[in-house]
Amino acid sequence: MVSIVPQVGGRRLREARQGAGARPPCPASGRPPRSGRPPARTLPRRPRSSAAPIVVGGLIVVVLLVAALALVVLTRRDRGETAKAAPATSASHGSASAYRPEPTGIQEPSSYSDGSVGRLAAQLRARDLRTRTAAAQALTAMGPQASEAIPALLEAMAKPNVEIELSRALTRTLKAIGPAAVPNLVAALRTSGPRGRFQAAMALATLGPTAAGAVQPLIAALESDADSSVRTGAATALGSIGPSASAALPALRKAVGNPNEKLSGDPQRAELRVRAQMAIDQIKGILGR
Numbered sequence: 109m110v111s112i113v114p115q116v117g118g119r120r121l122r123e124a125r126q127g128a129g130a131r132p133p134c135p136a137s138g139r140p141p142r143s144g145r146p147p148a149r150t151l152p153r154r155p156r157s158s159a160a161p162i163v164v165g166g167l168i169v170v171v172l173l174v175a176a177l178a179l180v181v182l183t184r185r186d187r188g189e190t191a192k193a194a195p196a197t198s199a200s201h202g203s204a205s206a207y208r209p210e211p212t213g214i215q216e217p218s219s220y221s222d223g224s225v226g227r228l229a230a231q232l233r234a235r236d237l238r239t240r241t242a243a244a245q246a247l248t249a250m251g252p253q254a255s256e257a258i259p260a261l262l263e264a265m266a267k268p269n270v271e272i273e274l275s276r277a278l279t280r281t282l283k284a285i286g287p288a289a290v291p292n293l294v295a296a297l298r299t300s301g302p303r304g305r306f307q308a309a310m311a312l313a314t315l316g317p318t319a320a321g322a323v324q325p326l327i328a329a330l331e332s333d334a335d336s337s338v339r340t341g342a343a344t345a346l347g348s349i350g351p352s353a354s355a356a357l358p359a360l361r362k363a364v365g366n367p368n369e370k371l372s373g374d375p376q377r378a379e380l381r382v383r384a385q386m387a388i389d390q391i392k393g394i395l396g397r
Contacts (some may be wrong), residue, residue: 130163179205214258214263219230224250225247225253225254226256228231228243228246228247232257232263233260233263237273241273241277244261244277247281251285252303256339261278262292262308263282265304265307280311280314282311282315283311290312290318290322293315294312296308305333306338309341310341310344313347314348317332320352324355326342328348329341329343336376336380343386347386350391357388363380364388384395
């Protein structure tokens with residue numbers, strides 16, 4: 109037989125322990141509460157830390173500062189490279205040009221008989237494109253009266269990277285001056301740099317039949333100039349002169365060469381062939397000028 113004394117003792121011991129921490133019985137029913145556990149304590153909430161937004165904001169500020177500094181460094185470097193690449197400017201006539209022009213070999217007049225022509229010629233060296241273009245347009249309106257400005261016009265045309273708008277305005281000015289521009293254009297065709305010679309040939313082309321006095325210099329340029337663009341310009345000018353340039357037909361036929369020869373690997377030579385053939389047709393009256 110199993111003794112129940114230890115079990116009873118253990119039960120009483122448990123009851124005694126529970127009674128020590130138990131709530132008093134309910135006065136109405138005399139029953140103890142259902143649970144003898146003490147009520148759970150609620151821990152106070154810790155305040156949220158405000159350090160995280162500050163750290164994030166600081167990082168954003170640092171990134172923006174680094175980006176701004178890098179932009180400043182790159183901008184200064186680009187400006188320095190641009191300044192090194194730009195050629196020396198000319199300080200004559202109180203206004204420096206953006207690029208040094210090629211020498212044209214044409215001497216400007218020491219003084220102008222018409223002061224307005226001299227002022228407009230000086231404005232052709234201004235930095236501002238609108239000022240230079242406006243000066244060329246004003247000289248165009250003056251016509252042959254602006255012939256003293258031809259050296260300045262040719263100098264402006266001989267500048268590297270001359271703007272298309274200005275180049276067209278200068279060409280119109282020379283055309284408005286007319287035959288009076290031919291001697292200076294011929295001199296530029298002989299003594300200028302490659303770009304100046306090309307511009308002189310194209311200016312003669314705009315004069316058309318009035319440039320008949322330049323046929324022989326144009327033939328010489330077509331036959332012997334070292335620059336292919338100058339030779340092409342000379343062929344174009346001879347075609348624009350028309351029948352008065354018939355003396356250039358042998359040189360133009362030589363420039364055309366063998367029409368069956370393929371020139372796919374030499375685009376400059378191919379362009380010269382096309383221009384020379386067009387000039388032949390213009391001189392013969394086959395192709396309208």
